Amino acid sequence: MADGDGGDGADWAVRQPHPLLRPFVTRYIGYTQRGTTLAVHRGLPSRHVTLILSLAGPVRVVGMPREGEAPGAFAGLVGGIHLAPALIAQDAYQSGVHLELNPLGARTLLGLPAADLSGYVVDLAALGAPALAALPERLAAAPGWTRRFALLDDALLARLGDAAPAAPEVGWAWRRLLGTGGEMRVGALADEIGWSRRHLLTRFRAELGVSPKQAARVLRFERATRLLRARPGIRLADLAVACGYSDQAHLNHEWRALAGCSPGTWLAEELGQLPFLQDSAADGREDSTASTTQECGRVSCTATPRRPGVFSPPCSGSPRP
Numbered sequence: 371m372a373d374g375d376g377g378d379g380a381d382w383a384v385r386q387p388h389p390l391l392r393p394f395v396t397r398y399i400g401y402t403q404r405g406t407t408l409a410v411h412r413g414l415p416s417r418h419v420t421l422i423l424s425l426a427g428p429v430r431v432v433g434m435p436r437e438g439e440a441p442g443a444f445a446g447l448v449g450g451i452h453l454a455p456a457l458i459a460q461d462a463y464q465s466g467v468h469l470e471l472n473p474l475g476a477r478t479l480l481g482l483p484a485a486d487l488s489g490y491v492v493d494l495a496a497l498g499a500p501a502l503a504a505l506p507e508r509l510a511a512a513p514g515w516t517r518r519f520a521l522l523d524d525a526l527l528a529r530l531g532d533a534a535p536a537a538p539e540v541g542w543a544w545r546r547l548l549g550t551g552g553e554m555r556v557g558a559l560a561d562e563i564g565w566s567r568r569h570l571l572t573r574f575r576a577e578l579g580v581s582p583k584q585a586a587r588v589l590r591f592e593r594a595t596r597l598l599r600a601r602p603g604i605r606l607a608d609l610a611v612a613c614g615y616s617d618q619a620h621l622n623h624e625w626r627a628l629a630g631c632s633p634g635t636w637l638a639e640e641l642g643q644l645p646f647l648q649d650s651a652a653d654g655r656e657d658s659t660a661s662t663t664q665e666c667g668r669v670s671c672t673a674t675p676r677r678p679g680v681f682s683p684p685c686s687g688s689p690r691p
């Protein structure tokens with residue numbers, strides 16, 4: 371478990387979940403901040419379904435990522451993949467646990483597909499899972515991060531059951547997008563799987579709530595935020611090239627759409643915040659051929675591709691038409 375003192379009254383702890391949960395949960399992040407001065411934090415689009423459990427006052431979402439949704443305050447909340455920021459009011463003191471969930475594991479852990487959460491921030495208590503809804507209170511009463519993370523393991527392990535898996539072709543497509551940092555063309559992705567572009571779009575959106583092209587936008591943006599945080603002095607033109615944008619104007623347009631501000635404004639806001647924010651991988655990519663674990667709604671099964679870059683279904687026969 372990694373932990374640390376972020377300075378300015380901040381402390382944090384990061385841990386991977388129990389091995390059986392790792393196909394579904396990337397990591398647990400515990401945080402406490404005192405004397406916070408930034409009034410509003412931008413919850414940016416990312417590859418994850420986000421679960422936040424407050425150990426202090428309710429989390430106040432003052433601007434929802436989906437236009438027309440009313441603000442809310444939550445002891446526990448779940449946010450799906452979204453294409454605009456969630457604006458979160460920050461108190462001087464705040465403490466909680468942030469979980470990064472694989473969207474293909476939402477069926478198993480939360481009882482519904484990630485598509486049902488896409489663009490929304492939902493009260494954890496509204497999911498019909500009393501054991502999950504009780505987690506904020508239970509974690510707040512626990513003595514320290516080690517015990518809190520153990521309670522999370524126990525609660526989530528109890529959710530592993532016989533949830534219907536996502537189609538293996540959709541899982542393959544999602545991992546290929548992750549592995550290329552969002553730079554793979556949808557047509558090439560459909561060809562690898564053996565589906566038409568339209569069928570891929572329909573099945574992918576039904577599971578994740580966004581199209582493959584929208585998912586690619588989020589992944590490129592996620593890489594850009596990570597690189598900008600690591601190298602705050604980088605020229606924006608160089609950032610655009612490194613992250614797969616056609617030019618700086620394209621980068622700026624996408625940043626304003628997905629973050630609601632310019633890169634410079636975001637960087638000025640975020641410098642000095644806890645180091646884990648938007649920082650789950652070294653460069654925003656995953657090795658698409660070295661890891662072929664298929665999340666299938668229980669624990670996992672594995673796929674061995676016929677050759678790199680060609681779909682081989684791990685749990686069923688031929689790709690669906």
